[in-house]
Amino acid sequence: MTDTAIEIKNLHFSYGRRKVLTGVNLNVPKGSIFGFLGRNGAGKTTLIKTLLGLQKSSAGTATILGMDCFAHALEVRKRIGYMAEDQQMYGWMTVGQIIRWVGAFYPNWDNAFTDRLVDMLRLSKQTKVRALSKGQNSSLALLLALGHHPELVILDDPTLGLDPIARKDFLRRVIDLLQSNGVTVFFSSHLLYEIEPVADHIAILDDGVIRKCGKTEMLRETVRKFIFTPKPEADLASLPGLLDLTVAGDNIAVTLEQCDAQTRHKIRELSQTAMEESALNLDEIFEACVIGNKTPAPQPAG
Amino acid sequence: MKLGPVIHQQIVQLKWHVLACLGLVMAMPLEEAVMNAWQGEGFYAGRLSLFIPIIAAPLLAGLIACANVQADLDDKRYLFWRSRPAGVKTFMSIKFLIGMVTALIIIACPFVFAFVTCQIVQTEKNEREFFVVIAVFQLISLLTYSVCFFCNVLIRKTARAWLVGMAAACLMMVLPFILPFHFKDIVGDVLVVTSAVYLSITIGSSALAFALSLVAADRNWHLHTNLKGLLWAGAAIVFLLAMLFSRQVANIKVLDEIKLESGWGWDAPFYRIDDRLYFHGRQEIQTSDGRIKVFEAADWFKTERSWTVNDHNRPDHSEQKLELRTYPALHAIYRRINGQLYAFALHIYSKRGMIEYKHAYLRSFKVLNDELFPVSTLDVSECLASEEDSFNRFAIRLIDDKIIAFVGNQCLSAAVNESGEIELLDREPLTRYHILQKDRNRIIQIPLIKTDTIDFQERIRFALDYTYKPSWIVGDSIVDIHNNTIRYYLVSDQDVARYEVLRWDDDYIYCRFQSARPFTFLEQLDRGRSLRLERYFIRNGKLYAHGMQKLMVFDVRSERIRKLGHWERLTDNFGITDMEVLEDGNLVMAVSTGWHQHTDGVHYATFTMYVLKNPE
Numbered sequence: 001m002t003d004t005a006i007e008i009k010n011l012h013f014s015y016g017r018r019k020v021l022t023g024v025n026l027n028v029p030k031g032s033i034f035g036f037l038g039r040n041g042a043g044k045t046t047l048i049k050t051l052l053g054l055q056k057s058s059a060g061t062a063t064i065l066g067m068d069c070f071a072h073a074l075e076v077r078k079r080i081g082y083m084a085e086d087q088q089m090y091g092w093m094t095v096g097q098i099i100r101w102v103g104a105f106y107p108n109w110d111n112a113f114t115d116r117l118v119d120m121l122r123l124s125k126q127t128k129v130r131a132l133s134k135g136q137n138s139s140l141a142l143l144l145a146l147g148h149h150p151e152l153v154i155l156d157d158p159t160l161g162l163d164p165i166a167r168k169d170f171l172r173r174v175i176d177l178l179q180s181n182g183v184t185v186f187f188s189s190h191l192l193y194e195i196e197p198v199a200d201h202i203a204i205l206d207d208g209v210i211r212k213c214g215k216t217e218m219l220r221e222t223v224r225k226f227i228f229t230p231k232p233e234a235d236l237a238s239l240p241g242l243l244d245l246t247v248a249g250d251n252i253a254v255t256l257e258q259c260d261a262q263t264r265h266k267i268r269e270l271s272q273t274a275m276e277e278s279a280l281n282l283d284e285i286f287e288a289c290v291i292g293n294k295t296p297a298p299q300p301a302g
Numbered sequence: 303m304k305l306g307p308v309i310h311q312q313i314v315q316l317k318w319h320v321l322a323c324l325g326l327v328m329a330m331p332l333e334e335a336v337m338n339a340w341q342g343e344g345f346y347a348g349r350l351s352l353f354i355p356i357i358a359a360p361l362l363a364g365l366i367a368c369a370n371v372q373a374d375l376d377d378k379r380y381l382f383w384r385s386r387p388a389g390v391k392t393f394m395s396i397k398f399l400i401g402m403v404t405a406l407i408i409i410a411c412p413f414v415f416a417f418v419t420c421q422i423v424q425t426e427k428n429e430r431e432f433f434v435v436i437a438v439f440q441l442i443s444l445l446t447y448s449v450c451f452f453c454n455v456l457i458r459k460t461a462r463a464w465l466v467g468m469a470a471a472c473l474m475m476v477l478p479f480i481l482p483f484h485f486k487d488i489v490g491d492v493l494v495v496t497s498a499v500y501l502s503i504t505i506g507s508s509a510l511a512f513a514l515s516l517v518a519a520d521r522n523w524h525l526h527t528n529l530k531g532l533l534w535a536g537a538a539i540v541f542l543l544a545m546l547f548s549r550q551v552a553n554i555k556v557l558d559e560i561k562l563e564s565g566w567g568w569d570a571p572f573y574r575i576d577d578r579l580y581f582h583g584r585q586e587i588q589t590s591d592g593r594i595k596v597f598e599a600a601d602w603f604k605t606e607r608s609w610t611v612n613d614h615n616r617p618d619h620s621e622q623k624l625e626l627r628t629y630p631a632l633h634a635i636y637r638r639i640n641g642q643l644y645a646f647a648l649h650i651y652s653k654r655g656m657i658e659y660k661h662a663y664l665r666s667f668k669v670l671n672d673e674l675f676p677v678s679t680l681d682v683s684e685c686l687a688s689e690e691d692s693f694n695r696f697a698i699r700l701i702d703d704k705i706i707a708f709v710g711n712q713c714l715s716a717a718v719n720e721s722g723e724i725e726l727l728d729r730e731p732l733t734r735y736h737i738l739q740k741d742r743n744r745i746i747q748i749p750l751i752k753t754d755t756i757d758f759q760e761r762i763r764f765a766l767d768y769t770y771k772p773s774w775i776v777g778d779s780i781v782d783i784h785n786n787t788i789r790y791y792l793v794s795d796q797d798v799a800r801y802e803v804l805r806w807d808d809d810y811i812y813c814r815f816q817s818a819r820p821f822t823f824l825e826q827l828d829r830g831r832s833l834r835l836e837r838y839f840i841r842n843g844k845l846y847a848h849g850m851q852k853l854m855v856f857d858v859r860s861e862r863i864r865k866l867g868h869w870e871r872l873t874d875n876f877g878i879t880d881m882e883v884l885e886d887g888n889l890v891m892a893v894s895t896g897w898h899q900h901t902d903g904v905h906y907a908t909f910t911m912y913v914l915k916n917p918e
Binding site: 054075092102104 | 306314
């Protein structure tokens with residue numbers, strides 16, 4: 001038995017000439033809630049479709065629960081639950097019909113469990129799917145992803161289109177339902193504040209490349225921001241692990257990853273000016289990773 | 303995967319489409335049945351009301367296919383069920399089959415309704431017709447359903463997929479009909495639009511479309527289309543097809559034409575006499591650079607027919623009231639020897655109105671100052687079969703300086719000397735005929751004429767021509783001898799068939815069917831009027847075949863028989879009476895165009911003479 005729910009090694013994927021994923025490496029531990037961050041178009045859904053065996057990678061391997069995603073796609077899908085962004089279902093079906101219909105695909109579908117979920121999620125089996133609100137639609141999609149007691153749940157931007165209250169409500173339910181059962185959750189989103197409170201592991205995907213990957217706490221500890229006043233003479237752009245360098249008036253701020261005692265010592269050596277160190281939240285870490293400047297902006301003449 | 307809920311989902315999903323389609327196809331039959339009942343004729347739907355279902359059936363089948371696919375292959379819904387452990391091939395197969403059965407049941411409904419109500423009221427009882435119509439439209443609908451299904455799996459936009467699917471299905475159905483394309487004529491012995499082959503094409507294409515749908519769904523092939531591009535592509539295909547179609551139906555080019563009148567009736571053949579071409583016993587035809595000129599023929603030619611019968615009808619025969627038949631019919635065979643024109647004919651005398659032959663003569667005449675003078679007469683009456691033995695064959699052909707003739711039950715060979723006199727060389731009994739077997743897979747055995755005075759190839763040619771086309775024996779041949787290969791060609795209602803001479807011995811020629819070029823649907827369409835063949839012959843590697851309203855030219859020396867061109871005029875009062883290949887390679891064709899009454903009250907047959915460019 002492996003302790004890894006998802007293992008991705010050097011995965012590449014292209015749509016024709018356009019590279020979407022480039023050398024992605026990822027390990028999702030069993031039982032973790034794994035936040036998969038990325039901007040729209042970063043390649044999150046493409047990676048998830050590859051994990052579901054819906055498309056074949058150009059190179060590399062991806063295994064879920066020890067099985068090759070493409071070669072054993074049906075077996076993999078029997079053991080995982082998937083909820084897509086903006087899930088569209090059959091509007092003409094009632095909630096009861098769609099539960100019965102989806103249940104037909106799974107040998108271990110638990111009708112009693114889904115009945116409990118129907119009550120818990122405040123759904124009515126007689127309601128037509130097209131009559132559900134967006135929040136109810138998401139709840140139903142979640143129900144359909146969990147009805148067979150999956151070992152791994154993949155949520156691809158599950159709260160897309162929900163209002164803030166509905167989003168919080170949905171996330172609370174997800175945590176309630178999954179956290180206590182030891183189910184691995186692979187949670188893809190571009191909304192960082194959504195992931196931050198729940199995810200114990202984070203990966204940041206940008207332009208098809210994993211920029212950052214690790215435990216959430218570890219990221220918070222190792223990614224630091226230093227603000228120098230006034231600007232030091234030294235070349236801060238050469239600092240190791242530089243994620244972002246921002247000049248604002250007389251101040252200069254640098255964001256560094258893997259920031260340890262040695263890095264701090266080096267910074268003090270370079271700079272003789274006053275320096276302030278601060279921790280970043282996930283939102284700021286994501287911003288630094290994805291859109292951070294690695295060179296100082298040009299100064300106005302004079 | 304439990305199939306029950308999946309099948310149920312597919313059926314319920316189609317519910318409204320089914321009801322809408324059913325309403326559409328049943329509206330007319332129901333209305334007609336109600337109207338008939340109202341008028342006291344009984345509650346039944348006749349053929350008339352089936353017109354709309356017939357037209358609508360393939361369209362509706364395609365629509366049901368597209369709607370069926372779109373319900374599950376819409377981008378996000380596709381992901382919804384594909385992310386489940388559903389075998390995509392099983393899922394799509396269920397979807398295809400349920401949609402197909404539904405469509406076919408809907409399409410059959412009006413026909414079954416009409417059939418059942420007609421049975422009850424006992425009117426229009428034509429069971430076979432009903433079932434044939436049902437079967438044909440089920441097949442066409444199956445094709446449109448399958449192709450549209452595949453197109454929507456690919457395109458995933460209902461309207462576009464339906465348009466493309468219907469166009470593709472139409473193309474598949476029409477293509478075998480409009481093939482061969484004029485410039486290639488790729489129809490060979492492989493593709494023949496018979497019902498069996500058409501059935502295979504329809505079912506084969508449907509099966510292929512189904513298989514491709516499974517692959518496309520499994521691999522998530524998605525063809526991104528834009529409507530403008532599709533319309534342009536469609537227009538380009540239609541234009542291309544129209545061009546190909548028009549090339550196929552285009553007539554051979556007419557270089558010149560001239561109108562003529564004749565009081566001799568409408569049966570107007572050409573006669574090739576020496577190096578001149580005569581028409582209808584009156585006009586001499588001359589062509590130059592594709593232009594046609596007509597001159598009055600010499601007097602002797604115009605009167606030769608009556609002269610043959612009267613002046614040389616020997617008195618003793620006349621007294622016995624014998625009837626004369628000439629071979630070739632009407633005119634003689636002409637040949638110029640040392641600058642002098644001679645005529646040759648076989649004259650047979652029989653009792654009037656009876657098939658009892660009394661005398662037979664091979665005769666030659668000299669043409670001098672527009673008159674014919676007898677040169678020699680060879681009495682070959684001994685060759686005629688006895689009254690008990692009715693085996694009599696008559697034919698004559700001049701090959702170089704030898705006359706080969708069938709007289710009674712004998713094959714004669716006679717030499718023609720420089721003075722135009724005929725001298726008997728040998729006489730051999732004819733082999734009695736075998737009934738020609740029609741099984742193309744078997745070797746065909748044809749009696750060979752027994753004379754050593756002409757070479758083998760000409761013996762074979764004569765034997766084959768006489769076997770199949772005895773009435774054309776004088777000038778026409780169905781045999782093509784090329785590169786030491788001897789082949790002959792038979793044209794039927796269905797095809798142009800090529801036979802090859804395999805070997806021969808002293809008694810027989812052994813032949814085998816080799817291939818056929820079937821007539822396409824278009825070529826057979828007007829078969830009743832124009833393709834009923836009057837005559838066909840081979841000349842310089844080309845086969846010319848004409849009926850009353852159509853001429854077709856085929857290249858028979860290529861690996862496969864290819865049609866080179868045709869000329870057709872589907873109008874009334876139009877009948878091709880004869881055609882000839884001119885020295886310059888062009889064709890001349892005489893067409894009877896009706897009658898015209900002059901002011902003197904006499905009726906004249908009117909003709910149009912065409913010079914056509916021989917297609918290459």
